[in-house]
Amino acid sequence: MELIRVMFVDDEIMALRHMKSLVDWPSLGFEIVAEAITAHQALDLVNTENPDLIFMDIRMPVMDGLEVSKRILAQNRNRTIYLLTSHRDFNYAKEALRIGIKGYLLKHEMNAHYLEEELLEIMKRLKEEKKKEQLMIRQSLKELIGKSPLTSQFPRELEAELFGRGSILLLYIQADKAFPVLENRIDPPGLPLPKWEEIDFYGELSSLTYIETIEIAKDKQVVFVFLSGNAGEDNTWRQAHHLASVYQQRAKRGQSTLSVLISRPCKRPVDISEQFLQLDKSSEFLVKRGREQIVAPGSFALEAFDVEAEWGVLHQMIRESPAEGELNSLRLRIDAAFTHLERERFHPTLLKWMCYTFTRQLEQLRAVKGMPSYPELFTKREINDQLWYSVADIKQWFVQQTEAIASYSDPMMNYSSKVRKMIHYIHLNFGEDLSAETIGREQSLSGDHVRHLFKEEVGRTIMDYVIGYRMEKAKSLLRQADYKIYEIARLVGYRSSQYFCNVFKKWTGLTPQEYKESVADNR
Structure with missing residues (x-):
């Protein structure tokens, strides 16, 4: 679990050291990332260290804790600040709540048990707030890439949180699938795309922080990552490319492949909408390159033409x-x-x-x-x-x-025209009642003549050929999974589904249901 980043602001160094030494902060889920002993130092460190939680001494020279907190919260309302005070001053508490401070800790009651209890309570609140914030972020991002992305409204507080210190990159991830070369071709269901929590990172992603994943189709998803403001262009592309390649490696372990299109850095909510529309359009053009692509921003020149x-x-x-x-x-x-x-x-x-x-x-x-x-x-x-x-x-x-x-050499060309016509008749009428007599009637041939001629040229009886052709058609229909077995029996010329099942079992070694299940298992 990611540790909560903590900053202390207190002009009393000994008090600060005492509070740090009382508990094992990492074991409780906290990481101390910054310490400030003046108000101005605190304002600088907030921007560089980006703490999740700030413990602020209320009484400091030059600028008191309330004023520092006001300035910090003016930049980002989502900062969590707790005051450190020696007295239960309700006027201070009232003002603190008004400006957005979450609570206070009493210095004179500070001991290991008290601090641990307070930290566990703070952790609980932060988790609840983080969950609510993540739901709001997810919903807002979904609207930005939804049906009418350019008209979506983005909450101001989230805009300050997400874009105040950097920008956002989009990774448009799409499962590779064959182009529909044939008309009316139905694609088999694809394998699920990798999830962020399934990804094993090899290497440092110092400039990228995960935000959210939005699924836009069964075979497409958009991963949003935060890009810190000091990341250079080359470093950004290198880390984004590494992240995309790790997704591809994870997909291969699941016996599938995918391609990734990377956006330009988005500095405003409207940029996300515009970049998504461009990536979505560009994804249709991946067939120009093939599978397992990682596409840099602006790689496809999408010319508009008729x-x-x-x-x-x-x-x-x-x-x-x-x-x-x-x-x-x-x-x-x-x-x-x-x-x-x-x-x-x-x-x-x-x-x-x-x-x-x-x-x-x-x-x-x-x-x-x-x-x-x-x-x-x-x-x-x-x-x-x-x-x-x-x-x-x-x-x-x-x-x-x-x-x-x-x-191609058609084996039927070795047969006489009469036998070819018999085979053609069977292929057209396999769903009807067939006999040597009905097959020969079209050519004015007797049943005996049909049986003799067919066996002599083809090497098998004509009714054996009829059954074989019907069974192949039945297997084809069973593979489609759209028909019930009694329907297939009628389609291939059997009025009794029981009789059809017996013939199918004798011919293939499986019942129709067993064959259908074996096909489904191999998909």
């Missing part, structure tokens, strides 16, 4: 619908579009629209070759999205997709 007009330029380059054999043309368009995006005006919305256009064109070529669609592959977890974190890697992924199409 995104839809710029899309018109890009769309002219990529809008052609490729036909079979036009892979080379598609590769050239992918290269030209990404080069244009990287060199000219970048915007994440342009990248998203471009990805959707190219994936639709690739889907057309995949369909011609009989390749499974991207949604099917994604549901089966057969798409590697590790290349979806930066523009350069996304471009590489699209190039790989064109190469995969070029090298």
Whole structure:
């Protein structure tokens, strides 16, 4: 626990030494950081040592304790001051309460037991006040970065407390996640971001003091730290960078990665609102760089331009619908579009629209070759999205997709046209009642002929193929977690859910419920 910083103000050196020696201050939660024997010395030390608690002798030459306290409290109403007095003077007590002094200790009753009892009571009050103050700070900071940040009102007493001796830095922390290259892609729930109390600091953060963390989404949070007024620009960046890197190391221990954007020093509440809006906007552009970034203030030049007009330029380059054999043309368009995006005006919305256009064109070529669609592959977890974190890697992924199409050999091309039509019919009608007779009816083939021809060319019975295809579809639906088991049974052609469960268990070795749970456990 952080010790409460204590300052003594007393012109009687022996009295001061006596009070210091009566108790073990650190064991009670206090740290003596300053001692003043004159009023002017006290006023100087308050600003340099920033004590939480001041014990002030009431009678001093030149300027008495009440006057010194008035001046200190005029600068910061949140200072906690207790007077040291030899008499129960109620007029003094009345004036002390009026100016904001919290209480007084009687010098002539000072002994170890009395002082310890008083310190424990003071500690209790300070904790309660600190808790209230922290709640007020949290609420005020939330409003500064809320829906209408620039119109938020910040309490004056907090403004003096937080900005009187320095400024505030914002660390905008965002979990790295793959860019949505595919339309209608649902991101899996991310791992929780590290909390301040989980962070292990390696190195000194002499200029930075933690204030608060505000969660703005499940995968985003803003950490506020106080920056002392005497910190230079280089030292500020070095310590902020160190703090950001420690957060990244902690995230890696939890099997995740994150990026951190650092604000400029904020000297007024409105600066916090402005810096937050800039960081929030900049976070959308992290895909330009990739994952695990630490971004210095002003690193992204956010040029304002007409995104839809710029899309018109890009769309002219990529809008052609490729036909079979036009892979080379598609590769050239992918290269030209990404080069244009990287060199000219970048915007994440342009990248998203471009990805959707190219994936639709690739889907057309995949369909011609009989390749499974991207949604099917994604549901089966057969798409590697590790290349979806930066523009350069996304471009590489699209190039790989064109190469995969070029090298693909459809096993169905080895079958006769009659068998291919049978397979196509099964894929379209797997949810209906199927038999060799219904499958052959479209080609005017008898059930016996269908069974013989299919077994001869494919090497398995046609009904075995039907069951296998239905079970694959059932597994796909079970992975989506949106359907009940009896609904899946009907969707894949079984009127009895019990019969479906028996077939599924025989085919996979697991019941549908066991399979569903195993998929959930591996997420």
